[in-house]
Amino acid sequence: MTSPSATLRQFKLPDVGEGLTEGEILQWLVAVGDTVTVNQPLCEVETAKAAVELPSPYAGTVVELLFEAGTMVDVGAPIITIDVSGGAVPPPAGPSAAEAEPAAGLIGGPAPGGRTSVLVGYGPRNTDAKRRPRRVPVAEGATDVPDAADGPAGRPDPEVAPLLPTAPDARTKPVRHGGLEVGRQAEAHALRGDAATSHGVAHGRGRLRPLAKPPVRKYAKDLGVDLAMVTGSGDGGVITRADVDAAASGTASALAPRPASGTESGEPGRAFGTESGSGAGGEERIPIKGVRKHTAAAMVASAFTAPHVTEFLAVDVTRMMKLRTRLAARPELAGVKVSPLLFVARALLLAARRHPMVNSSWDEAAQEIVIKEYVNLGIAAATPRGLVVPNIKDAGRLSLAELAAAIGELTETARAGKTSPADMSGGTITITNVGVFGVDTGTPILNPGESAILCFGAIRELPWVHRGGSGGGKPKIVPRQVTQLSLSFDHRIIDGELGSRFLADVGAILHDPGAALAF
Amino acid sequence: MTALRQATEVVDPVPGAGAPHLPQQPDLVQLLSPEGERVEHPDYSLDIGDDELRALYRDLALVRRWDIEATALQRQGELGIWASLLGQEAAQVGAGRAMADGDMAFPTYREHGVAWTRGVDPLQVMGLFRGVDSGGWDPLALGFNLYTIVIGAQCLHATGYAMGVQRDGAESAVLAFLGDGATSQGEVNEAMIFAASFSAPVVFFCQNNQYAISVPLERQSKVPLFQRAAGFGFPGVRVDGNDVLAVLAVTRAALAAAREGQGPTFIEAFTYRMGAHTTSDDPTRYRLASELEEWKLRDPIARLKAHLSRSGIADAAFFDSVDAEGDELAARIRSGTVDMPDPDPAGMFDHVYEEQTPTLAAQRAEFVEYHASFEGGEH
Numbered sequence: 033m034t035s036p037s038a039t040l041r042q043f044k045l046p047d048v049g050e051g052l053t054e055g056e057i058l059q060w061l062v063a064v065g066d067t068v069t070v071n072q073p074l075c076e077v078e079t080a081k082a083a084v085e086l087p088s089p090y091a092g093t094v095v096e097l098l099f100e101a102g103t104m105v106d107v108g109a110p111i112i113t114i115d116v117s118g119g120a121v122p123p124p125a126g127p128s129a130a131e132a133e134p135a136a137g138l139i140g141g142p143a144p145g146g147r148t149s150v151l152v153g154y155g156p157r158n159t160d161a162k163r164r165p166r167r168v169p170v171a172e173g174a175t176d177v178p179d180a181a182d183g184p185a186g187r188p189d190p191e192v193a194p195l196l197p198t199a200p201d202a203r204t205k206p207v208r209h210g211g212l213e214v215g216r217q218a219e220a221h222a223l224r225g226d227a228a229t230s231h232g233v234a235h236g237r238g239r240l241r242p243l244a245k246p247p248v249r250k251y252a253k254d255l256g257v258d259l260a261m262v263t264g265s266g267d268g269g270v271i272t273r274a275d276v277d278a279a280a281s282g283t284a285s286a287l288a289p290r291p292a293s294g295t296e297s298g299e300p301g302r303a304f305g306t307e308s309g310s311g312a313g314g315e316e317r318i319p320i321k322g323v324r325k326h327t328a329a330a331m332v333a334s335a336f337t338a339p340h341v342t343e344f345l346a347v348d349v350t351r352m353m354k355l356r357t358r359l360a361a362r363p364e365l366a367g368v369k370v371s372p373l374l375f376v377a378r379a380l381l382l383a384a385r386r387h388p389m390v391n392s393s394w395d396e397a398a399q400e401i402v403i404k405e406y407v408n409l410g411i412a413a414a415t416p417r418g419l420v421v422p423n424i425k426d427a428g429r430l431s432l433a434e435l436a437a438a439i440g441e442l443t444e445t446a447r448a449g450k451t452s453p454a455d456m457s458g459g460t461i462t463i464t465n466v467g468v469f470g471v472d473t474g475t476p477i478l479n480p481g482e483s484a485i486l487c488f489g490a491i492r493e494l495p496w497v498h499r500g501g502s503g504g505g506k507p508k509i510v511p512r513q514v515t516q517l518s519l520s521f522d523h524r525i526i527d528g529e530l531g532s533r534f535l536a537d538v539g540a541i542l543h544d545p546g547a548a549l550a551f
Numbered sequence: 552m553t554a555l556r557q558a559t560e561v562v563d564p565v566p567g568a569g570a571p572h573l574p575q576q577p578d579l580v581q582l583l584s585p586e587g588e589r590v591e592h593p594d595y596s597l598d599i600g601d602d603e604l605r606a607l608y609r610d611l612a613l614v615r616r617w618d619i620e621a622t623a624l625q626r627q628g629e630l631g632i633w634a635s636l637l638g639q640e641a642a643q644v645g646a647g648r649a650m651a652d653g654d655m656a657f658p659t660y661r662e663h664g665v666a667w668t669r670g671v672d673p674l675q676v677m678g679l680f681r682g683v684d685s686g687g688w689d690p691l692a693l694g695f696n697l698y699t700i701v702i703g704a705q706c707l708h709a710t711g712y713a714m715g716v717q718r719d720g721a722e723s724a725v726l727a728f729l730g731d732g733a734t735s736q737g738e739v740n741e742a743m744i745f746a747a748s749f750s751a752p753v754v755f756f757c758q759n760n761q762y763a764i765s766v767p768l769e770r771q772s773k774v775p776l777f778q779r780a781a782g783f784g785f786p787g788v789r790v791d792g793n794d795v796l797a798v799l800a801v802t803r804a805a806l807a808a809a810r811e812g813q814g815p816t817f818i819e820a821f822t823y824r825m826g827a828h829t830t831s832d833d834p835t836r837y838r839l840a841s842e843l844e845e846w847k848l849r850d851p852i853a854r855l856k857a858h859l860s861r862s863g864i865a866d867a868a869f870f871d872s873v874d875a876e877g878d879e880l881a882a883r884i885r886s887g888t889v890d891m892p893d894p895d896p897a898g899m900f901d902h903v904y905e906e907q908t909p910t911l912a913a914q915r916a917e918f919v920e921y922h923a924s925f926e927g928g929e930h
Contacts, residue, residue: 046625047631048626048628048830049830082832082833083833084626084833086627088624165925166926167925173895480628502797
């Protein structure tokens, strides 16, 4: 305890936990001018671990409170000045038992509620440890000798090879020390203002492992990132998780700078990997997991289980698009999105009612074909997580407005990445809308367990042979709105005839929505 | 010392019976009710004189005063940490006073009360928690091993020591201290298995203070702890850990049985940690104030004080003198702690081997040189 004057004592904020660095003064329990006794509570302090009362180490008069309540104070900072001139200096004897009691009773006792969280046991340091200044070592002439501070007692340890590229040394051996020694070297050089710091330390390829903490190493390995190719941005060139992320995403800046040919290539210590051939045409390896893994398994299972047949149909949907405009204005459909997809879904449901066999599944074990009396209509959705196929349960029973609302909800949920497994299970037939990507058509692969999938392409204005007057007029080439439909189906269940009829019915409804009245 | 002077009230005689978070507590050995009434137990009787009763009270009060001062000193930055024994004084003093000369105790890091009864100077314990000492007392001379920080490890040491006692043919016993949390540790179970297999003269004295830091007992054990002894093949007994007389009687009997070759006993001293686990802990985070208030009514010191007052064994002058002695002790602990010199860092090399090895001497020289390389200071 420093003493500003002979009778003044300052109480420094102690580390009341283990390894705490600061505490907040919640409230003062004494005021300037108060007489205090040893162990009388002075203030309440909240740290990362607990809220505690600090008892006075001195008996005397409060001269000054050095921080206001509510202030965050570093451990070791004086918080109160007490004049002990009234008594012996310092008062060796404890207070009377009666005076000591309040502190005693309160310590460890219940504290008022509303505390922020605390930890029990050891907590991590929140701040960096400060290093004590070192005496400047006497220069020994040669700059390639490690800082005298690095070896115990300033003796260069032959095992701790000079690590810096500017300091090639005949004694150099592969360093078996971990990051600590390396970090110290880097730090020592940083302190000396050595320009060649982190890069050189981290990338002495072939001489030492790149610096990264074990979890980051694991992470890099999982992502297929070669740490030797990554420039560390952490202290002393340590590679951080963010550096690995940046490298994995192929950001050029994250890759280690490659030496310009001729200038540095002659320096053996600066080989960054170009010499080993992994130049600009690098590869990125992405672990197969999550939705991708699931999708792959499902597609393989589907493609190699159900023999797929795909049929195509070009449809003039000009009338449908006109109807869409009219329907969208109707009060029943207010607030929902009347999209082309909605019409395709509706057309599919109507056609499926006519051809129930397309809404079925193949039960290999039971040697049965299961025809579903309900349609759980799957809509393939591209989401941030990848492809998911949630379905609308019993979509055939929904009105157009309900169907529109269901599609809207389903896509929104999928885009938010919140599609639940239940949403994705039990599908019976699926629509995939590649038109939203401006693509005309494709050969979709069945959602496993289903027997048909309808692919809906972009709607384009195309030159089309059109007969006016409900098809009875003279053929003319006019711009019409045209889309492509393709249908993949499981040929075990569905023959070409059934598939064709189903696809033709869907097309007929989209071409002439009035045809739906006939279904 | 608030609890020292609080009025005793009539509460249910069985600790925990009224606490909804605790199971019913049968089979509790008690010789002094929470109101301070002497009660008899069929298996454990205690013939004790007035002087001994007053001495026990003095032990309890002084140990608590020491503990309070140590907690305050930690809050003033004079100790790195302190593990308070508040509320467990009777369990520790009773167990410590049950030991005979030649018996050996293996403590945890909280057995300040036992240390007191074995004659360890409180300042030696304070040096440990101030971080200037690694434990300076002579374990063999005092029959009190150094504090063990690793939870439960001392039980293995105790069992091993007891097996050594057995092989020496010595007529002494070993008292292994542990907490309720340690019963979940592998070492403790291994120690008990070995102790049972070899009928080692060791008594496992478990202070069940209800919490393993923040984890309540019912999360750790589906059965009362003392019942676990049956699984190891030796007797288990639950004693009111806030009843110094019952603890004394039960521990004496268990140690006597061990000395006579009857093998180990497990004692569950049912008590309560009224303070924090250590000064780094905030118990308000995991237990209710009402629970603490309930246990204050079973305060081990108030109970004995009530008995001494009511039966006329001690008067106000006696209690005042103990208080005064406590304050003197606290003042000695305070000044002694604050004035402790920082140790020489090189001192850690001095007690590794009885004779310094050349390697260690070289390391010491390097270390001294390294410290000298810092600015401003000899180390």
